[in-house]
Amino acid sequence: MGASDFSNLPHIGESVKRKEDLRFLTGVGNYTDDINIANQTYAVFVRSPHAHANVKSVSIDAALAMPGVVHVFTGKDIEGKMGGLPCGWGITNTDGTPMAEPPHPILAIDKVRYVGDHVAMVVAETVQQAKDAAEYVEVDYEVLQASVTCAQARTNAALHTEAPDNHCYKWAIGDKGGVDEAFKGAHHITKLDLTNNRLVPNAMEPRAAIGHYNRAGDDYTLYVSNQNPHVERLLMTAFVLSLPEHKVRVIAPDVGGGFGSKIYLYAEDVALTWGSKQINRPIKWVCDRSEAFLSDAHGRDHVSTAEMAMDKDGKFLAMRVHTDANLGAYLSTFATAVPTILYATLLAGQYSTPQVYVEVDSWFTNTAPVDAYRGAGRPEATYLLERLVSRCAWEMNLSQDEIRKRNFITSFPYQTPVALQYDTGDFHACMDKAQAMADTAGFAKRKADSAAKGLLRGIGYSSYIEACGIAPSNIAGALGARAGLFESGEVRVHPTGSVTVFTGSHSHGQGHETTFAQVVAARLGLEVDQVDIVHGDTGRVPFGMGTYGSRSISVGGAAIMRALDKIEAKAKKIAAHLLEASDTDIEFANGEFTVKGTDKKVPFAQVALTAYVPHNYPLDKLEPGLNETAFYDPTNFTFPAGTYICEVEIDPATGVTRIDSFTAVDDFGTIINPMVVEGQVHGGLAQGIGQALLENCVYDQETGQLLTGSFMDYAMPRADDFPEFKIGHVCTPCTHNPLGTKGCGEAGAIGSPPAVINAVLDALHEVGVTDFDMPASPNRVWQAIQSAKA
Amino acid sequence: MLVQLTVNGKPMQADVANNTLLVQMLRENLHLTGTHVGCDTSQCGACTVIMNGDAVKSCSVLAASANGSEVKTIEGMAQADGTLHPMQAAFKECHGLQCGYCTPGMVMSAVDLVAKNPKASEAEIRESLEGNMCRCTGYQNIVRAVQTGRDAMVG
Numbered sequence: 054m055g056a057s058d059f060s061n062l063p064h065i066g067e068s069v070k071r072k073e074d075l076r077f078l079t080g081v082g083n084y085t086d087d088i089n090i091a092n093q094t095y096a097v098f099v100r101s102p103h104a105h106a107n108v109k110s111v112s113i114d115a116a117l118a119m120p121g122v123v124h125v126f127t128g129k130d131i132e133g134k135m136g137g138l139p140c141g142w143g144i145t146n147t148d149g150t151p152m153a154e155p156p157h158p159i160l161a162i163d164k165v166r167y168v169g170d171h172v173a174m175v176v177a178e179t180v181q182q183a184k185d186a187a188e189y190v191e192v193d194y195e196v197l198q199a200s201v202t203c204a205q206a207r208t209n210a211a212l213h214t215e216a217p218d219n220h221c222y223k224w225a226i227g228d229k230g231g232v233d234e235a236f237k238g239a240h241h242i243t244k245l246d247l248t249n250n251r252l253v254p255n256a257m258e259p260r261a262a263i264g265h266y267n268r269a270g271d272d273y274t275l276y277v278s279n280q281n282p283h284v285e286r287l288l289m290t291a292f293v294l295s296l297p298e299h300k301v302r303v304i305a306p307d308v309g310g311g312f313g314s315k316i317y318l319y320a321e322d323v324a325l326t327w328g329s330k331q332i333n334r335p336i337k338w339v340c341d342r343s344e345a346f347l348s349d350a351h352g353r354d355h356v357s358t359a360e361m362a363m364d365k366d367g368k369f370l371a372m373r374v375h376t377d378a379n380l381g382a383y384l385s386t387f388a389t390a391v392p393t394i395l396y397a398t399l400l401a402g403q404y405s406t407p408q409v410y411v412e413v414d415s416w417f418t419n420t421a422p423v424d425a426y427r428g429a430g431r432p433e434a435t436y437l438l439e440r441l442v443s444r445c446a447w448e449m450n451l452s453q454d455e456i457r458k459r460n461f462i463t464s465f466p467y468q469t470p471v472a473l474q475y476d477t478g479d480f481h482a483c484m485d486k487a488q489a490m491a492d493t494a495g496f497a498k499r500k501a502d503s504a505a506k507g508l509l510r511g512i513g514y515s516s517y518i519e520a521c522g523i524a525p526s527n528i529a530g531a532l533g534a535r536a537g538l539f540e541s542g543e544v545r546v547h548p549t550g551s552v553t554v555f556t557g558s559h560s561h562g563q564g565h566e567t568t569f570a571q572v573v574a575a576r577l578g579l580e581v582d583q584v585d586i587v588h589g590d591t592g593r594v595p596f597g598m599g600t601y602g603s604r605s606i607s608v609g610g611a612a613i614m615r616a617l618d619k620i621e622a623k624a625k626k627i628a629a630h631l632l633e634a635s636d637t638d639i640e641f642a643n644g645e646f647t648v649k650g651t652d653k654k655v656p657f658a659q660v661a662l663t664a665y666v667p668h669n670y671p672l673d674k675l676e677p678g679l680n681e682t683a684f685y686d687p688t689n690f691t692f693p694a695g696t697y698i699c700e701v702e703i704d705p706a707t708g709v710t711r712i713d714s715f716t717a718v719d720d721f722g723t724i725i726n727p728m729v730v731e732g733q734v735h736g737g738l739a740q741g742i743g744q745a746l747l748e749n750c751v752y753d754q755e756t757g758q759l760l761t762g763s764f765m766d767y768a769m770p771r772a773d774d775f776p777e778f779k780i781g782h783v784c785t786p787c788t789h790n791p792l793g794t795k796g797c798g799e800a801g802a803i804g805s806p807p808a809v810i811n812a813v814l815d816a817l818h819e820v821g822v823t824d825f826d827m828p829a830s831p832n833r834v835w836q837a838i839q840s841a842k843a
Numbered sequence: 844m845l846v847q848l849t850v851n852g853k854p855m856q857a858d859v860a861n862n863t864l865l866v867q868m869l870r871e872n873l874h875l876t877g878t879h880v881g882c883d884t885s886q887c888g889a890c891t892v893i894m895n896g897d898a899v900k901s902c903s904v905l906a907a908s909a910n911g912s913e914v915k916t917i918e919g920m921a922q923a924d925g926t927l928h929p930m931q932a933a934f935k936e937c938h939g940l941q942c943g944y945c946t947p948g949m950v951m952s953a954v955d956l957v958a959k960n961p962k963a964s965e966a967e968i969r970e971s972l973e974g975n976m977c978r979c980t981g982y983q984n985i986v987r988a989v990q991t992g993r994d995a996m997v998g
Contacts, residue, residue, distance in 0.1 A: 074935040077943025078927065080877015080917035084944065087876035181860075257881045257889060257944040257978050309879070309944025310978050342882035562942030562979045732938045735981030764886035764976070772982040773969040801981075 054576075054614070056786045056793025060723045062575035063643075068728035069581050071567045073560070082307045085261035085278045086339045093263065093335040094123050096325060097183035099173040099190045100347060101165035104199035104419035104757020105212065108163055108172065108192060115189040116175060121182030124332050125190065126174040126324065128162035135159060135327065138318055139292040140384035141284075143533045144222045144393055147412075152222035155213035155417075157383040159293070159320045159327075165194070166212050166382035167419050168759055169347025174324045176336055199419040199757035203356060203377035206416040212382060219417045221380055221389070226397045226471050227410035235371035235408050239362035243445045248826045249433045251354035251379070251750040253767055254426045256561075258309020259340040260349065264325030268333055272300040275326050279305040280315045280559050281599015284536065286591050288318040288386065294327060301326070305589040308561035312740070313425040314349045315561070316601050317386035321348075346762045351750055352426020354379040355392065355433050359441045361406075367449045369460050371408035374400060374437065378415040378423075385424035389415070394532050395430025395520075395602075401469035402438045403480045403516045403694060404460040409470045419757040427740055427802040429602065431519040436827075439515040439807035443814070453514040453811065454484060454493070457696075461516075473520060475692045477785045480516060483696040483718045490779050491698040491716035499700070499713075509703040510713070511816025515808035518694040521603040521796035524687035539686035540604070541596045542613035544573065544620050546679035548665035550658030551583045554616075557597015558609030559589050562736075563798060564729040565605060571725050572610055572792070576617045577657055578644020595682050603796030606725060607691045607787065614791045615683030623679060624660045630671045631655050631663060691787045691795035695719035699808040703816045708835025710746060710813060712774075718781040719800050723793035730797045731780055737801020738778055743770040744802075745809035749828050768830070817841075846906045850875065851919025857906075865909050866890040866901035869916060877917040877947045881976070888975030891948035892916050898955035900974070917947035920954070929995035930954050930988075939988030941979030949975050953989045954996075961997045965990065 059065065076082050113125040137156040144152040160171050173190050177183035200209040206219040213219075236242065262277040273296070279285050282303035289303075290296040308315060325336045340348070357376040363369055378392035397411040446456035461480040468474045488494075496512050503510035523529055526537040543555040554573055560566060570584040577584075587593055600609075621641055628646035629636035638649045647654040663670055664679040700713045717734055724730050747768035751760045761767040786793030806827060813829045814822070821841035825834075846863075847856040850873060857872035869875045869892070878901060881889035890902045893915040920928040930953050933939070940946040949972070956963055956971045963971065968989045969982070977985060 070935055071938070073943070074940060077940055077946050078917075078931045078934055078950065079921055080875070080947050082877070082943050084876075084879070086870075086880070181862075255978055257887065257942065257976065258879070259881070308942065309881075310942040312978070339880075342884065342887075564941070728938050732941060732980060732984060735983050736941060736979045737981075739981035740978070763884045764882050765884050769886075769976050769978075770982075771976065772972040772986060773966075775982060778981070778983060 054791055056723060056791060059792055060786065064571040064575045064581060065725055066727065067571065069567055069571055069726055071564050072570060073564065073566045084258055084307045084309055085263065085276050088263060088276050088306065090263060090265055090335040093337050094176045094178060094332065095180040095183050096336050096338040097175045097180065097187045098171050098321065099175060099187050101161065101168060101170040101172055103165060103194050103196050104168050105197040106165050106194040107197065108161055108165060109195055110193045111173060112191040113173065115191065116186040119182065119186035119189055121178035122186045123176045123178065126160065126328055128158060128160040131159050132162055135323070136293045138320060139288055140389060141386045141535050142390040143535060144224050144389045145533065147223050147225050152389060153216035153220065154384065155215035159323050167421050168757060169421060170382065171320050174328060176328060176332060201418055201420055201752045201754045201757050203379050203416040203418065206418050212417045212419065216417055221415040221417060223414050224393050225410070225412040228408060228470065229410045232371045232373050232408045232410040236362045236373065239370055240365040241363050241449060242360055243441065243448050244360045245441050245444050246358050247437060247440055249353045249355040249436050250744065250827050252352040252426055252744055252748050253346055253750050254312040254314035254349060254352060255769060256310030256312055256314055259342055259345045260315065260319065261339040262322050262325050263335055263337045264329035265335040266330040266333065273326050273329065274302045274304065275322060276304050276306065277322055278308050278315055280308065280311040280561060280601055281597065282559065282589055282591050283557060283597045284599055285318050285322065289323055289326065293323050302592040304592070305559060311561045312427045313352065313429060313601060316599065317350055317424055343763050346767065347421060347759055350385045350422050350424035351381065352423065353433060354423050357437050359437050361441055361445050363445060363449065367445065367451050367456050367459055369404055369406040372400065372406050374411040376413045378413055379418050379420065380415050381418060381420045381422035383422050385422035388422060388424045390533070391425050391430045396434050398472045399431050399434035399518065399520060400438055401471050403462060403518050405462045406460070407470065411471065420752055425601065427737065428519070428799040431799065432741070432803045432806060435515065435517040435803050436807045439517065440810060443514060443811040454488060457514065457516050458484060473690065476689060476788045478692060478694050478720060479783055479785050480694060482783045483694065483720055484516065486781050486783060487696040487698050487716050487718040490718065490781050491714060493698065496700070503702050509705055509816040509819055511701050511812040511814065513699045513808045513810065513812030513815055514696065515804050515811065516696045517804035518692055519799060519803050520690035520692060522607040522687050522691050523602050523604065524690055526686050536598070538598060539684050540598055540608040540612040541682065541684045542609065542616045543595050543682040544613065544616040546620060546661045548662050550661040552577065552579065553585045553587060554613055555587045555594045556609050556613060557594055558605040559600040561600065563600065563605060563733065564726065568606060568726045568729055569610060569613060572613060573617065603798040606792065606794045607790050607796050608685060608687055610792050610794065611687065611790045612683050612685035615685050616681045619681035619683060620679060623681070624657070626675055627660045627663050627670070628655050631660070631669065688789050691722065691790065693719060693721050693795040693797065693800050695800060695804055697804040697808040699812040701809065701812040701816055703813065703834060705820060705838055708831035708838065710829045710834055712742065712776050712809070714776060714779065716779040717801065717804065718783060719797065720783040720785055721797045722784060722787040722795035724782065725794065733797045734780055734801045735778055737799055738805050739770050739775060741802040741805030742775065742809055745806040745827050746829050747774065844907055846910045848909060849913045851915060859906050861907060863906040864902055865904040865906050868906040869901060875916050875918050879944055879947060881945065886976065887945070888952060889945050889948040891951040891975065893951055893955055898952050917950060920950065930992035933992030933995060934988040937984050937988035937991055939980065939985045945975060945977045949977065949985060953992055956989065957993045957996050961993065963993060
């Protein structure tokens with residue numbers, strides 16, 4: 054079944070209301086902290102108050118004597134008994150050597166490397182007792198010089214003996230010589246220095262986990278708020294605890310948002326699982342929000358220089374980029390992939406720039422580990438490129454839309470100079486639609502109206518492209534991936550024709566239980582309510598790589614489609630038997646099997662029943678049952694793309710920036726459920742605009758203390774920070790998956806930050822501000838205006 | 844100490860420590876886990892319940908000080924036959940939730956808002972939701988849900 058056939062089926066393109074909503078709306082959702090196990094204990098982690106220090110001694114005697122304390126684990130308890138947290142992506146330096154890969158111990162052994170680093174795990178009968186006892190763990194620290202920025206890491210004391218210069222890797226992509234040559238012949242070169250500020254993901258449900266060892270079976274169950282339970286199990290069993298996988302079941306029940314921060318294997322998960330065997334009791338841990346600020350993997354944190362060489366018409370000839378990426382104190386699971394494969398390969402953007410060269414240096418600093426956060430590398434690429442492109446326009450006296458239109462790729466497939474091959478897209482259509490929806494023609498009048506009120510108005514453009522559904526496994530492997538990137542789907546048809554699907558992708562707000570059910574219902578001619586989706590449990594789902602990178606429908610959904618192909622093929626054989634016809638003459642549509650050219654037919658439910666009650670059944674040729682599993686490895690990434698247009702109004706007296714309108718036109722290929730897709734776009738926009746206007750993770754540059762450590766001082770977006778978003782779509786179906794889908798979860802967060810900042814710069818240009826980085830908080834905008842005046 | 848409450852119309856009691864918060868008592872003693880904890884600074888609003896007719900953040904109320912009060916949680920919003928409260932139905936209809944974690948607090952705040960301001964405008968709704976954070980929906984559909992729920996409640 055081709056993508057276009059699929060998109061015409063019933064239920065596809067229908068805004069089916071979500072099946073999962075009822076439990077969330079009535080308070081019977083089942084998040085990890087809602088689970089309690091008989092005889093469970095509670096863990097509290099003792100965390101380092103220093104960014105960088107030698108741990109001279111840890112004394113637990115006083116803590117052990119506190120009421121209710123069951124055990125206190127320290128680094129000495131685990132030393133030599135388990136591996137450290139593994140990094141899932143190895144990077145090769147430009148000189149051919151491997152990256153520096155220092156160990157990441159589960160509990161600190163002789164050194165702490167960021168505020169919040171784990172020093173001990175206190176286990177007690179109640180949370181309060183564990184908290185009280187944690188105060189009595191005495192740690193003797195010798196404080197060392199801290200590095201917070203990449204620039205400091207270049208010269209400061211080493212965090213790891215394995216990386217004496219704090220350098221993790223130098224990596225590059227593109228033809229350096231070719232780019233240098235093209236720059237020599239350029240009519241104009243635009244140069245831009247910019248910072249992509251560090252963010253805290255802040256899923257509303259803080260991380261939580263329960264480690265539960267069962268002595269009778271010598272096995273473990275880990276309940277954990279996580280986006281990919283199979284990968285969690287794989288990493289923990291194979292790389293840390295040396296346990297056989299069949300002895301560990303990982304269950305990620307309802308998960309209250311992830312945004313990347315719950316992809317990773319965290320030290321707490323390992324400590325709880327291992328510790329539960331040591332005390333032979335379940336151990337529960339629920340992260341406080343302030344603790345989450347310290348210990349969840351952060352996002353972004355790039356400092357870059359970019360240059361574009363152009364001819365006299367503003368046609369891009371070549372681009373050159375250097376980025377310093379802050380990886381934090383240790384390598385989180387996918388940290389190394391973010392500033393390389395997920396970032397540099399997207400820097401061609403939507404443009405036919407013939408030559409691109411990108412060099413990345415990444416660094417260890419005394420900050421929380423940085424990893425993928427909504428978009429992962431793609432927002433960093435888009436922010437850099439789209440800021441640069443608008444600046445090119447301003448320097449060439451062209452409009453922001455004109456320079457984009459002059460450089461858009463128009464012919465597909467298109468091979469970029471930085472490894473990717475875009476299969477399809479229509480960038481001009483997205484731009485045209487966005488301009489119409491945003492009424493860009495009326496901008497000049499609106500600007501004059503703002504000026505009459507003493508306000509500055511600006512318009513900003515951003516034309517993004519992203520790569521979703523990281524693929525295929527063998528190419529990713531050649532680029533350093535240490536895991537496969539396929540997905541699995543099992544379709545279990547029950548005797549009465551209803552269906553349960555077991556998917557390896559994971560839903561933590563994306564609505565898979567509805568969207569995936571639509572896909573299956575459409576294919577089998579069922580009602581959506583006849584299909585249930587199961588996910589998030591290694592004990593029930595065959596295998597899975599989880600949910601991140603907007604891969605669920607394009608990879609997970611495609612795996613289910615493959616399983617449905619097998620279901621259909623077998624069901625046709627059963628139908629052929631029932632209809633006394635050749636199976637090559639059987640056709641299946643609208644839930645009925647028919648014999649070509651006749652009126653003989655049998656419904657799907659009857660075929661299902663026959664498979665399980667095989668009385669009239671070709672048992673000599675066919676096994677009973679109707680249950681098929683497929684694993685799908687994509688042949689390429691998918692490439693969602695779009696154009697976003699933002700209009701801001703700034704009060705120069707206060708620096709307050711108000712988003713007056715925001716238009717997002719995206720090409721996600723086939724859309725299964727427009728309501729769900731629109732919701733995903735809204736959420737992404739809120740996070741992207743949040744970064745652009747409000748959010749900023751700040752460490753004290755001398756001490757390495759986290760200054761934005763709670764919702765009191767990290768500005769989270771709220772309902773009155775946004776206008777109504779204008780959302781539009783263009784559809785060029787993906788050419789290489791059976792659904793034609795491209796993925797939609799990250800687009801908003803990728804495309805919106807440069808649109809906002811370009812608008813801010815467009816507005817501030819009038820008062821002499823030419824450079825500005827996120828976030829455009831009132832104070833920072835006001836300061837920029839004052840500096841320009843001075 | 845023994846704390847006695849009427850929760851969702853039923854008398855309930857628990858023996859709790861003096862420093863137990865209302866949210867802890869609801870979740871841990873009364874096993875009403877629909878009320879969530881999303882922060883430790885009373886900023887996020889995931890723990891919002893209605894106490895004696897007012898929406899409160901149950902993470903900033905001591906269980907002891909709630910002794911004798913009438914508390915309504917998300918578990919008590921639907922009718923006994925399962926019919927959703929108009930505000931719950933509106934959140935489903937308008938796709939006003941994604942991961943669902945902030946949702947109970949949002950619904951409780953929204954019901955309180957409409958009870959006190961049945962004609963709340965879009966701007967007033969956005970402003971009054973300031974104490975409830977959501978990281979998934981971008982708020983637009985939550986605002987629509989509250990408007991739809993408002994119309995259904997007011998009739």
